[in-house]
Amino acid sequence: TTTNAFDALSQEGLSEEPVQQEKEVVGSGGGGTWEVVAAGERRRQRRRKSQRKVPDVDYDYEGADDVDNGNGNSGGSERQREHPFIVTEPGEVARGKKNGLDYLFHLYEQCRDFLIQVQNIAKERGEKCPTKVTNQVFRYAKKAGASYINKPKMRHYVHCYALHCIDEEVSNALRRTFKERGENVGAWRQACYKPLVAIAARQGWDIDAIFNAHPRLSIWYVPTKLRQLCHAERNNAAGSSSVSVGGDDLRF
Amino acid sequence: TTTNAFDALSQEGLSEEPVQQEKEVVGSGGGGTWEVVAAGERRRQRRRKSQRKVPDVDYDYEGADDVDNGNGNSGGSERQREHPFIVTEPGEVARGKKNGLDYLFHLYEQCRDFLIQVQNIAKERGEKCPTKVTNQVFRYAKKAGASYINKPKMRHYVHCYALHCIDEEVSNALRRTFKERGENVGAWRQACYKPLVAIAARQGWDIDAIFNAHPRLSIWYVPTKLRQLCHAERNNAAGSSSVSVGGDDLRF
């Protein structure tokens, strides 16, 4: 097990200029391309750094059991970022300061456990009982010591986990292919959309129904981009096409 | 039909001092009484009046059909408050500048229609599809011309509508009794809790399941107070008891 270590690959680097204006381009089947303004037009201008650390008189799950996992950072010193993911085959343990995809999927299972605990507490108290992994669950996970779980990360890879749940064969094959090709995690993540859209096509395009039908998946919100891709592809249903939604590209 | 009229019974009156500190008192069965701080401790201090009227570049349901109903205010002039409700028997039309309870329940059915329209639009667009009457639905209703529908009102009487849905016989009997006694709407509303808690008792105390099992009720959030009453009563299950939650009192 690795302990208290920085990611050796980290470098001080400025991100390039922020072109990510969340413009959505949805291609038609016939070759023409039409632009669609994103459903929630961006109009933000960020500030930065303010150190929340408000006293935070939150819920108080006193006995929330402290979880620890072999991967990533643990131990007593300053909390560091998790190691980045790399594409691994099923069963393969990532070497070096990396985490593998089995570990990624394991995080989803852990979130499910935390949700179940939050649900049990809510039922006991006669309070509203969440059916999905909500902010409350992420807060609970953090409080229980699982500081390596956070919302942006989990939401980022939901569709990858979805493919793993719905069709493990296809998911495993994709992992092997992308590992072989030496692709990075981002490329693999993008590639996970396509088989999901294909599955949705076979099931009447109802991606919500697909998520809800699977007990481990039903607790996760359908990612916006996956929903948009399914919608765009359905509207293309006749003939081959290319679809591009908010930076994620798919070719069919 | 009545048109463009003020409520003749309105008087300029100051509300009494705001003692409504949302303290919750849950009585035990044995006669002792213990206080419970509300799940969401109040810590507000209101300001007042700011006239939002922001341009409001909302959704744009252009063709939202304008609804009009016989009761209450309608017509071209300044929008006034709806007439207050009075306790009416089933089938009875309220006379004078009042609205009856059949009309109240009719508003819930209208909200359901609006929800269905919002759902259809969302499905068409491949967007997230609400399963409950949300802010979005209230906004849509307003835009469609149903300005007499608003969130605080609908949430206030949800449990009354619930009783009407779940056991119309009991609901009707209660209306007749309270009309006969000349009780006001507030008293009737309070009285609606008790039979609901009794029903929940028979069904394993799962008020969420009871709501969800009913197609017209499942689209409404379970009111906090009803949930609390069910919880408090369950914890009392043995013997007779008194329960008081946030200003609503019940005697058993």
Next chain:
DNA sequence: AGAAGGACCAGTGGTCCGTA
């Protein structure tokens, strides 16, 4: 360049309390 995640923001659920 690729990736993890703190922190932000628009719009939500919930209902108080100034108003009629």
Next chain:
DNA sequence: AGAAGGACCAGTGGTCCGTA
């Protein structure tokens, strides 16, 4: 005193973008 509802607020879903 009783009631309708504008408007508020804490905490949500969603994800950008400064960071490592």
